[in-house]
Amino acid sequence: MAIDTVVFDLGGVVCRYQPELRLRELARLAGREPGEVRRILYGGGFVAQTEMGYWTAEGIVAEIGRRLGRPIGRAELEAAWLAAFPVDDEVLDLVAREATRHRVAVLTNNDLLLREALLRARPEFGDRFGAIVFSAEIHAVKPAAESYRRALSIMDVEPSAVLFVDDSEANVAGSRLAGLSAVRFHHAQQLGAELERCR
Structure with missing residues (x-):
């Protein structure tokens, strides 16, 4: 065919695909180091769960804030999340x-x-x-x-x-x-x- x-x-x-740009932006927003952000979000399988559809967009926003210890506004988080692309x-x-x-x-x-x-x-x-x-x-x-x-x-x-x-x-x-x-x-x-x- x-x-x-x-x-x-x-x-x-x-x-x-430049994930370091995402990590840098998230670190800036959360007042943490990029390596720490990587460990918190990627090390425990959270991002893999999101890719399988276990989390809604709203749930991801809330969970990232919870895990990083600082709420991040939706618009700022979207920009940071998209920065890797x-x-x-x-x-x-x-x-x-x-x-x-x-x-x-x-x-x-x-x-x-x-x-x-x-x-x-x-x-x-x-x-x-x-x-x-x-x-x-x-x-x-x-x-x-x-x-x-x-x-x-x-x-x-x-x-x-x-x-x-x-x-x-x-x-x-x-x-x-x-x-x-x-x-x-x-x-x-x-x-x-x-x-x-x-x-």
């Missing part, structure tokens, strides 16, 4: 070109707070991508086969009609096991060449 839809990862593909404009240009030939979508392992923050701060994402699916919505994370099945069900597309782009070799391998074609992302120039081969 010919490719109908190209699905992009968010952090590491459409956006550069600066947009890669070169990749967005590729997405725009690809959208003239195929449907384009996003599948990311991330939480509901980031989803709300992303669509509020960057409303053009909602226009650019036909679907933006977060692991927290489908209660499954890549590279589990179920994550791809549930996401493609939302997108209403068969696995054999999808090209998946991710920077993680494990996620690329998992998508192939689920029946998708896939390429591993290294940089925009390489991705552009890969997409041209799929025309």
